[in-house]
Amino acid sequence: MPQHHLLLEIARGAKSAVTKKRIITYYMYNRSSTIPDLAKELNLSVPTVTKFITEMCEDGFIVNYGKLETGEGRPPTLYGLNADSGYFVGVDVRKTDINIGLMNFTGDIIDERVNIPFRLVNTPEALNTLCGQIQAFIEDNATLRDKILQIGVNVSGRVNPDLGYSFSLFNFEERSLNEVLTEKIGIPVSIDNDTRVMTYGECMKGVVKGEKNIVFVNLSWGLGVGLVINGQLYAGKSGFSGELGHFSVFDNEILCHCGKKGCLETEVSGMALYRKLCEQVAEGKSSILSERILAAKESVTLEDIIKATNKEDLLCIELVEEIGMLLGRYLAGVINLLNPELVIIGVALSATEDYILLPVKGAIRKYTLNLVNKDSSVVLSKLKDKAGMIGACLLVRSKLFED
Numbered sequence: 096m097p098q099h100h101l102l103l104e105i106a107r108g109a110k111s112a113v114t115k116k117r118i119i120t121y122y123m124y125n126r127s128s129t130i131p132d133l134a135k136e137l138n139l140s141v142p143t144v145t146k147f148i149t150e151m152c153e154d155g156f157i158v159n160y161g162k163l164e165t166g167e168g169r170p171p172t173l174y175g176l177n178a179d180s181g182y183f184v185g186v187d188v189r190k191t192d193i194n195i196g197l198m199n200f201t202g203d204i205i206d207e208r209v210n211i212p213f214r215l216v217n218t219p220e221a222l223n224t225l226c227g228q229i230q231a232f233i234e235d236n237a238t239l240r241d242k243i244l245q246i247g248v249n250v251s252g253r254v255n256p257d258l259g260y261s262f263s264l265f266n267f268e269e270r271s272l273n274e275v276l277t278e279k280i281g282i283p284v285s286i287d288n289d290t291r292v293m294t295y296g297e298c299m300k301g302v303v304k305g306e307k308n309i310v311f312v313n314l315s316w317g318l319g320v321g322l323v324i325n326g327q328l329y330a331g332k333s334g335f336s337g338e339l340g341h342f343s344v345f346d347n348e349i350l351c352h353c354g355k356k357g358c359l360e361t362e363v364s365g366m367a368l369y370r371k372l373c374e375q376v377a378e379g380k381s382s383i384l385s386e387r388i389l390a391a392k393e394s395v396t397l398e399d400i401i402k403a404t405n406k407e408d409l410l411c412i413e414l415v416e417e418i419g420m421l422l423g424r425y426l427a428g429v430i431n432l433l434n435p436e437l438v439i440i441g442v443a444l445s446a447t448e449d450y451i452l453l454p455v456k457g458a459i460r461k462y463t464l465n466l467v468n469k470d471s472s473v474v475l476s477k478l479k480d481k482a483g484m485i486g487a488c489l490l491v492r493s494k495l496f497e498d
Contacts, residue, residue, distance in 0.1 A: 117177065127174060128173065155176060189215065190365075191213065194207070194211070198233075213228065221265075233280075241431070293313055295489060312339075316364065318340030345358075359425055363425070383408050401443065401446050442480060456473050481496075
């Protein structure tokens with residue numbers, strides 16, 4: 096296919112492919128433009144850009160969007176990306192389920208499966224189940240299979256996206272997880288840290304409106320942050336940045352899944368909310384979930400607790416607010432350190448809206464430096480639980496075509 100031919104040219108570093116990548120990248124962020132405007136933006140001559148646009152129209156990446164009506168003289172032609180020229184699959188792997196989406200080349204989700212039941216455990220069997228779910232989704236879109244350019248898979252914990260290695264999950268082989276998944280599924284796969292991917296999704300399609308310094312908080316079963324610094328997604332040397340949940344701050348003797356005690360995540364996370372609710376119900380406190388917890392606490396999910404909170408369950412509200420105040424206190428330190436324009440509270444617990452947001456804001460006001468505090472807006476995620484799925488599609492597209 097012509098599309099795959101361009102990918103081979105990019106992999107070889109062909110000079111023409113570099114210019115074509117720049118054109119695609121421009122249209123990712125700008126829906127359409129005329130050839131003179133594109134030439135000016137890329138600092139190339141109009142004849143050169145005309146040649147590349149003609150070639151890319153023939154290859155199927157670029158299409159004619161029609162005339163730009165200016166009301167003066169001969170109207171110029173607008174060009175932009177061909178939505179059907181390539182597709183991307185985004186897979187958000189979570190504690191109890193998976194979200195999978197299919198995105199076209201212009202960034203629109205055209206199919207999705209959300210809340211597919213899944214138990215995230217670090218076993219080869221769970222990895223095979225994950226691959227089976229991805230393959231089933233692709234089979235449902237079999238007519239587009241040959242146009243799927245890449246699959247993005249989100250993995251929690253420490254991930255080196257450049258090398259494709261996961262160091263927290265599914266690290267059974269010496270080969271990279273990228274290589275293992277690509278072999279099992281039959282389409283190129285790129286993994287990345289789930290929180291970083293959500294951050295990118297929120298920047299591209301969510302609540303971000305031009306801010307360049309951002310902290311995204313993934314407040315789900317665990318706790319992590321994604322960082323955007325000077326407009327660039329920050330990964331750190333090996334991709335391990337953002338582990339706010341493993342700040343050692345408590346003398347609570349609770350063993351974190353990382354193997355250490357006292358991590359922030361042990362008191363500020365979905366798992367902490369779940370544990371605290373079960374403990375307090377066992378001590379005799381009342382909740383609309385009490386009967387289910389006492390009968391079989393395993394039957395109660397984090398989503399059930401979030402729904403109970405939004406139904407004004409007083410015990411759940413109290414615990415969510417307590418977590419919000421603790422989160423705000425330690426986010427205040429992050430704000431003092433980084434001076435971001437925007438702090439986004441995202442994913443599972445953000446669905447409780449003001450029950451989590453107001454105590455977070457209150458604690459941030461209390462513990463940040465005054466001038467620093469005034470620079471930072473604190474908001475809820477727009478994409479909610481779909482940030483990971485949407486971000487995964489967008490990020491693999493970016494990795495393929497952006498410099």
